[in-house]
Amino acid sequence: QGSVKIGFVSTLSGPGSGLGVDARDGFNLAVRHLGNKFGGLNVDVSFSDDKQDADTARQAVEKAIKRDKVDFLTGIIFSNLMLAVGDTIFDSKTPYVSLNAGPSQYAGKDCNPYFYNVAWQNDNLHEAMGKYVQSRKFDGVYLLAPNYPAGKDALTGFKRFYKGKVAAEMYTKVNQLDFAAEIAQIRAARPKAVYTFQPGGSGINFIKQYAEAGLLKEIPLFLPGFSADADVIKAVGPSMVGIFNTSQWTLELANDTNKKFVEDFRKTYNRTPSLYAAQGYDAALLMNEAVKDLKGNLGNDAAMRKALENATFTSTHGPFKMGANHYPIQDIYLRQVAKKGNEVVNRQVGKVFTAHVDAYARECKMK
Amino acid sequence: MRPESASPESGPPEPALLEVTDLHGGYGSARVLHGLSFRVGKGETHALLGRNGMGKTTTVRTLMGLNAARSGRILFDGQDITKLSPEAVVARGLAVVPEGRQVFPNLSVEEHLIAFHLKRHGNHWTPGRVYELFPRLHERRHHGGQQLSGGEQQMLAIGRALITNPKLLILDEATEGLAPLMREEVWRCLTLLRESGQSILVIDKYVRRLMTLADQHTILERGQVVWQGNSAQLEADKTAWEYLSV
Amino acid sequence: MSLVAENLVKNFGALAATQNVNLRVEGSGVHALIGPNGAGKTTLVNLLSGALTPSSGRVLLDGQDVSRVDMPGRVARGLSRTYQITSIYPDWTVERNIALSVQGRSGSSFRFWQPVAHERNLYRQAADIAEEVGLTSRLHQPASALSHGERKQLDVALALASQPRFLLMDEPMAGLGHEESGQMVQLIRRIAATRSVLLIEHDMDAVFSLARDVSVLVYGQIIASGTPDAIKNDPEVQKAYLGDDHAA
């Protein structure tokens, strides 16, 4: 009996490893739920650590392709690493199922038949928050992001849907530790709301300090979902209560897949799942669906592509639909951090987008 | 080689302060000391002589516990100190003015004297007394060790050893680099120390001067004792002077 | 052939280590500089050799102002020095130590390609110089295994190997035993036969047997200059430096 080989290359050590580990755990859980079989074939996953370094990622990917001859690749968290390994993967014609990285290049002009994304296009959550903040009609929003292209993209995404007044657009250092200066500026500028994107540790630093400064009660803070998910809540604690954020997935989504995922994830790993875990889970579901559709016949390129493009299954956030550029077309929800019992979690408080298509899809001419 | 016999008339042996027996040692695989024996009596001033590279400094380092002895025994004040660490040796009452001064560049003159001051053995030496001995140091007391002239550093090294109020003071080329007047100062000071009952082991190239200062002399040649005796015997013995090739 | 200090001043903060020193070292032979500890002798050597820049005043080498010329520049003009506290390459063999110095005066050191080990003449000259200072038997030993006295000899060898016309020697006898001191005196005499040597030394026997002229530095100032005999009998010098035992 054949098996389906999967290369899972992710950030499993170093400061960014929290995300990679969550995604991996979610992926593993799905594999277990499927009885270690995708469409009847045994699942054989090899994990490797990219150390959040582009060249290490490229090497790991090459190894998976050339040595392990994998049928699918997945796992990369960070978009800059994705872009570094993309060409290698596409040249080898191995389908890649992205469980997090959603660079605009691959959504638009560089879209590729071997790239499939179950998570989002990077701008999605920013856009959703832009739309929600717009709907609240704030008079003056303070925008803050780190000074590098991804930071600027985030604010561009936000402004694509937010058309109101921008109190200020401020760029911070990459990997910034202390935000006292920025917080003082914000306080002095008296905006009606603050939107920021700060990746990784800087994000946690910012929220902790914003809360510590007592500003959370004075000026509401809006964040993209990945800056206010279970991992961040665990790190910051109850002072986060009240923060709004947007996400394609929430703990409370009432479909069976999600219920089972959340419940078992908690049981197995003894922590609340994050959206990275949900995305990892979804990636496995997509692969399973495709293999099922192919009836185990993985060799055929065109058939594989068709199977992945047309896969229909219930993901952790409901029925999954792949767009023409291989990025999901999905609903995006509004969440708010709240106390539930003696736990602090993200509550689902609304829906911002229904069947949202990303902004780059138009530019994609899929070959 | 066998030590030239010191004459039997040198009197009954005083209780020895330091007694070195058949000492072997060196640096790693390089053997320098080949079975060295000598003794320094209480209150005695003892000179260790020999040409360059004969093992005088190595002997001192081995006494201080800075080099490990390969075999042999060092008794100090009745206790075996052969295997002790340098700090334990100092605690027993040895102090050294090392070859090459080795003052601490990042400590001021005053700090050298405060930091290592040990109150014991009658508590004779204090920073104040050291300044009396070397007024020049007093002028420079706030200067760092590195800013001192060569001679000033030498004075400081002596002061630093005295301040531990040792039972046995070891001076390895303590007058090196000192101007004649200053050198005289040191000799004068050693004479005073000697008169006050301080035991001293001294290494110096001014053999003539040592003859007026030291009670006993030991000459080293290639890590072995080749001659021992008192100043009068040294004065008289031609073979001894050959070892020193003066 | 002349080395001249002209109104040299060097201040370390408030301390005037060199105060308006005028000194002239000329022709072959030994010019001794003596003075109490801390008088500023080493400082003067540092100023003359270019290790320190003067606060004011000039250093003239063969009539040319070299005050702003760096140490390598002065070596190229034939001025070398030894160190009071020996300064050598402890991990290198004696031979390599000296060869390095020979190399400095025999062709460019910006040669990247020829293996230096093939330059036999460097090592031949090094061996000659080792012979001259009495280190032949130690030629292939690492300098770290030399005794204190031998290191002094090596220090002199390094200076000699750079073929100086002027040699500044800062206490070459310090730490040498009687025999070695004697050898060093011979060596300096030989060196000084064709070169100009400024000798700093506290060993008065050596100074008076070698020097043609003697200058006395006290508190940064030259208080006397003259022939050895004149200096020996100068009461000022006796009071400041020599003490009684060298009188007459």
Add this chain to the structure above:
Amino acid sequence: MPIDLILEQLLNGVQFGLMLFLLAAGLTLIFGVMDLINLAHGSLYMIGAYLTATFAPRVGFFPAVALAIVGTMLIGALLEMLIIRRLYARSHLTQVLSTFALMLIANEVVRMLWGAQPVALSAPEALSQPLQLPGFKYSAYRLFIIAAGLGVGAGLAYLVNRTRVGMWLRAGASNREMTRAMGVKIGPLYTLIFALGAGLCALAGALLGPLLSVQVGMGENILILAFVVVVIGGIGSIKGAFIGSLLVGILDTAGRAFLPGWLSALGNPQLAASLGPALASIAIYVLMAAVLFFKPRGLFPARGTA
């Protein structure tokens, strides 16, 4: 810009500087005084923060800080006796690689014990209300950090410059053998001081934890800043580290707070928005390069040490 805001930003700068000083103080003590380059310093900082985060929910913040300090000091002492003491006599480079190895090990051990995700640590309730200063309110907790930084600075300066222990330490740094030959028991002394340095790391970790993410590897980027501070000040000088950290803190904060404003006042706001933070990111490195260019041994070169 209103004067109050300028004052507040200055205070922010001082505060950020003292945050760095808490870490830099221990670093300069170990690095300048014991002549040991310790890359694992950041790991001890991390351990301090994790221990505080672990104890705080059970015993409250301040007792947790005390426990973390004691715990980290014990770990430090153990580390010194088992490994670090073999490194003093070695070259700086050997120390770099060995302590880098320790850092890898510490990261992995912490990950095994606490997991890969960041853990929570909040400021104590008692310091949650801002204090009214003339002109503006300021976080009580950040004021507390300022006080702690000043206290640590004064204490260390006294220890190193005024006490005999400090003199022994400095002597040992320049010439270990001679210091032993003067009767100083360097072994236990260094264990003690290393533990003290570890304690300072723990204090820094505990106090910064409520403001910064407590996660694996948290010590590494901040360690670089601490090194910058130490080097600007002059290695081994507590005073230097203090002034250096204030300079870095104020420059960094001012760069972020004022530079974009000034640049846009000069013209193109678009350019200012991106040039400002770019300059701010490298400002402290420019400062360090400039200081070392004109004063190659830092602002306050410790006497006689290289």
Add this chain to the structure above:
Amino acid sequence: MKRALPFLLLALGLALPFILTALGQEYYISFASRILVVALAASALNLILGYGGLVSFGHAAYFGAGAYAAALLAAKGAGFPAQLLGGTGVSALLAFAFGWGALRTRGVYFIMITLALAQMLYYLAVSSASLGGEDGLRLSRAALWGEVTLGDDRAMYYTALVFLTLGLFVIWRVVHSRFGEVVQAARDNETRTLALGYPVRQVQLVNFVIGGALAGLAGVLMTQLSGFANPSLLSWHQSGQFMMMVILGGVGSFWAGLLGTVVLLGLEEYLGEITERWPLFVGLILLGVMLFVPKGLGSLGTLFNRKKEVTP
């Protein structure tokens, strides 16, 4: 034995792809190329650090600058030779400028100023949109001859092997020349070297530039190996890694760069395969080596050599 070593190594290098193919481990050809490229950069650092005694903690700056220069040139359509020249030249210029500033300082201050200069470059690359920010620049593999491009594993491997051999040969000649003698003298006793009449700073600067240029060359090769230039090539982690390799290999022993790279990358690769906790084991092994072989693995070789290599 000692004379034969380089030739044995070269023979092994030439044969390696065939051996790997025979073993069915073709994937490791590309891994071996990476080792060769990184070893070139590490050996260049060994020239500065090991022989020159200057601990440069900003070596990634020259490595990364070479890479970015090559990527920019490639985007303009320049071929491989132009990229090599351009990358090496840019790094040499950069090393000249940085070295000129940094050589005023010594010891730990030198470590930190080189770090600072490299960090500036890093932040420049991260925040500059025209350099691609975090994502960096992508480039397509250059043509070597005819149809063969450097995208081919073997072509890349042998290209890297040629340049590593060349680089090591240059370093060997430099180290054993008159110039190299002065470089080492300045490391062991700077004051005396000045007093012997050597222009120490100029010599060190030239040596620094040679090292920087070789690192730039390695950077160019790196872009061809990986297909991109990105900020992590400039980061302090990268500088640190080069340093670790040289120290592990044995500072100032000729093979330090190669040895350290093989061992460190090999360990990471091997341990990464068998356990997720690889950093723990890498750490333990490095610590063990440093405690028991403090002068680095290269010093083990001197057990067999009569002539002692000199280490600072």
